[in-house]
Amino acid sequence: QVQLVESGGGLVQPGGSLRLSCAASASFFSTNTMGWYRQAPGKQRELVALITSGGSTNYADSVKGRFTISRDSAKNTVYLQMNSLKPEDTAVYYCRYCLGYGCGGNDYWGQGTQVTVSS
Numbered sequence: 001q002v003q004l005v006e007s008g009g010g011l012v013q014p015g016g017s018l019r020l021s022c023a024a025s026a027s028f029f030s031t032n033t034m035g036w037y038r039q040a041p042g043k044q045r046e047l048v049a050l051i052t053s054g055g056s057t058n059y060a061d062s063v064k065g066r067f068t069i070s071r072d073s074a075k076n077t078v079y080l081q082m083n084s085l086k087p088e089d090t091a092v093y094y095c096r097y098c099l100g101y102g103c104g105g106n107d108y109w110g111q112g113t114q115v116t117v118s119s
Helices: none
Strands: 004-007 010-012 018-024 034-039 046-051 057-059 067-072 077-082 091-097 113-117
Touching: 004 091, 018 034, 018 091, 018 113, 034 067, 034 077, 046 067, 046 077, 057 067
Parallel strands: 010 113
Antiparallel strands: 004 018, 018 077, 034 046, 034 091, 046 057, 067 077, 091 113
């Protein structure tokens, strides 16, 4: 079983930046994709960004140009750099450890970290 520990959330003003971290208890393997998702109150969980084991990335249209996902295999950690934050970015952000190139029902989730963007 893989445990994921998220950190870096908090309260920031619009236009500010945060960097989220997700540390895994197990090493990344050759084909696993990592992802960041978010869920705002009263809304469905949505994809924010994905990164494959080879470093390919994919972003939701709403965050393109503002957010960057990266991974450090030596530290078993994935990051989400969030710039130019907007109030609509307010949500609980979840890290996802997928067991293959794609993500399915048996992959692992972190507990979530709150990001609040408000003046």
